[in-house]
Amino acid sequence: MxxxxxxxxxxxxxxxxxxxxxxxxxxxxxxxxxxxxxxxxxxxxxxxxxxxxxxxxxxxxxxxxxxxxxxxxxxxxxxxxxxxxxxxxxxxxxxxxxxxxxxxxxxxxxxxxxxxxAPMLEPEAPEFPFVALLVSGGHTMMVKVAGIGEYEVLGESVDDAAGEAFDKTAKLLGLDYPGGPLLAKMAEQGVDGRFQFPRPMTDRPGLDFSFSGLKTATANTIRSEGDDAQTKADIAHAFQSAVIDTLAIKCKRALKETGINRLVIAGGVSANKALREKLERVMIGMKGKVYYPRTExxxxxxxxxxxxxxxxxxxxxxxxxxxxxxxxxxxxxxxxx
The missing domain is CATH 3.30.420.40 (ATPase, nucleotide binding domain)
Structure with missing residues (x-):
């Protein structure tokens, strides 16, 4: 067909x-x-x-x-x-x-x-069941997938999606649209540990997401710390680390709760190199495997x-x-x- x-x-x-x-x-x-x-x-x-x-x-x-x-x-x-x-x-x-x-x-x-x-288009496609992290400009959700059409939403964003927070924060840093990939590139030049931002909703049970507070904390830091290039890079690094750690913590929690050791990550933010590396380390530690579509x-x-x-x-x-x-x-x- x-x-x-x-x-x-x-x-x-x-x-x-x-x-x-x-x-x-x-x-x-x-x-x-x-x-x-x-x-x-x-x-x-x-x-x-x-x-x-x-x-x-x-x-x-x-x-x-x-x-x-x-x-x-x-x-x-x-x-x-x-x-x-x-x-x-x-x-x-x-x-x-x-x-x-x-x-x-x-x-x-x-x-x-x-x-x-989308990962089903790859030569090594995941088998069912798996947990999926769908993360894009408009959506952030964790889904238990038993088969095609057999979806249980375990958690989702209650305000800004992760990709939306990336783009809005990039704009605050003076980056062009679409800012998410540019922020990720800027973060590569940042110094780890200079700034610390919250990992929202990780200190409580559940798998929902919220990135509006993180965005506000980042905006306040941008206003108070000046706008030289290195400071911006350090802020971008700290922001990206906070988002990635939050997503990784929730993925690990979802995998433990479901007893599944296969993770799919898809959506625009799944192209983020640092996020992929983080989740690959998480899955190695859990003796599982992460799957994602090719970048395009x-x-x-x-x-x-x-x-x-x-x-x-x-x-x-x-x-x-x-x-x-x-x-x-x-x-x-x-x-x-």
Missing amino acids: RILGIESSCDETGIAIYDDELGLLAHQLYSQVKVHADYGGVVPELASRDHVRKTLPLIQAAFEQAGCGPESLDGVAYTAGPGLVGALLVGTSIGRSLAYGWGLPAVAVHHMEGHLL FCTDNGAMIAYAGMQRLKAGQFAELDMKTKARWPLDSLLPL
Whole structure:
């Protein structure tokens, strides 16, 4: 079976073609970073307009890359939520319309299920069950995964997500948008131990996350300690260490509570080198293993939507003719396969 995947939940237009026997045949991605850079963040209306301009040309490019056409497809998958409603509507309307026009079933995919299953695209994919840390600009959650669609949310962010805190703190440090990767690079030049920030919500039971207080503590330090380059680097280092330690503590706690020794980390922040190194050390200590997607599949992309859509397609879970998008969509409300 072969499926076209369309991702348009925020500020990246991702298109992919996936074959359940041959694997990923095509992968096209357009990032809107330059569109939103002047505003310091994603402008929803501009994001929607850019998806309108880019989606169909990228679909054509994917067909050319794969050396096939619509006649070879068995379905069309698209991100139906969660995300920016306007951006979701672009991908949903195009994906559902193409499926109808080509006489194919359509599959509405949950964005975070796409991220959760992205490591399945790698040669060494995790086996079920596993614990997943989904960490991005809009979400931070810990999930027990017994199988596809069998999700138990163990904890999630009660305010700022980790990626959001990275970007906001980077802006306070005077870095350009998107600031998370730039902050991580700046942190490499920082001196360990000069500043100490809290590891929020690690001194109490539970697996929820909160990064707003850490962001405030960092902002106060930036205002009080001056703005020379080394001080900024030291603050960036201390902030990143606090986030990473917090995530690692919660992962270790979740693994112990569930008795599972396989950890998946996915989402944009999973590309952070220091976070990967920390979690690899944690899993070595726990005699387990950590899995994550290749860097290009950490951020939003069509490949993860195509893969997740393929699993739903093979299970016969199709979208109706009406076009529904969900800005909010609980992950644990999905049907198991």
